[in-house]
Amino acid sequence: MRTYSPKPGDANKQWYVIDATDLVLGRLAAAAAKLLRGKHKPTFAPHMDMGDFVIVINADKVALTGDKLDKKFAYHHSGFPGGLKAVSYRELMAKYPERAIEKAVRGMLPKNTLGRAQMRKLKVYRGSEHPHVAQNPIPYQITQVAQ
Numbered sequence: 001m002r003t004y005s006p007k008p009g010d011a012n013k014q015w016y017v018i019d020a021t022d023l024v025l026g027r028l029a030a031a032a033a034k035l036l037r038g039k040h041k042p043t044f045a046p047h048m049d050m051g052d053f054v055i056v057i058n059a060d061k062v063a064l065t066g067d068k069l070d071k072k073f074a075y076h077h078s079g080f081p082g083g084l085k086a087v088s089y090r091e092l093m094a095k096y097p098e099r100a101i102e103k104a105v106r107g108m109l110p111k112n113t114l115g116r117a118q119m120r121k122l123k124v125y126r127g128s129e130h131p132h133v134a135q136n137p138i139p140y141q142i143t144q145v146a147q
Contacts, residue, residue: 004043005045006045006050010043011043011049013052013053014053015053015054015132015136015137015138016053016054016139016140017056017057017139018032018054018055018056018140018142019057019128019139020056020061021061022061023062023142024064025062025064025101026104028104029104029107030108031142032056032101032122035051035052035140036052036054036109037109038051047114048114049117052121053121053132054122054140055123055125055137057125057129057130058128059097059100059126060093060127062101068089069089069090070088072088072089073086073089074086074088074089074092074100074103098126101124102119102122102124105119
């Protein structure tokens with residue numbers, strides 16, 4: 001029996017919508033990364049983009065456990081010497097909650113062109129409205145223990 005290797009035309013892309021209300025950030029990011037990579041499909045191949053599109057709504061209502069709001073920092077660099085900036089997650093969640101989710105999901109994807117292509121399929125929105133109604137997204141339930 002020969003090993004199955006998917007072709008680019010075999011990718012059947014689906015759209016999923018995840019409601020981030022009261023979900024823990026890491027668990028939400030892990031579920032989104034799994035859908036973006038396509039690891040939930042029997043046709044998964046690590047060298048191909050077989051994953052689906054993911055829409056995350058209510059990004060401002062995502063939860064962080066423990067003292068992470070004050071003790072965890074999001075870093076970015078300007079590219080100039082001494083240009084490292086640090087922002088606490090409390091400030092990040094107040095101003096740009098979308099970036100917190102994108103940063104968490106990006107860390108769980110491959111660090112190459114394949115990961116960047118999969119990251120483009122992630123759409124994050126602050127409120128409950130999104131402009132992708134025409135794609136008929138399927139609601140995706142994340143079952144987790146209450147925090």
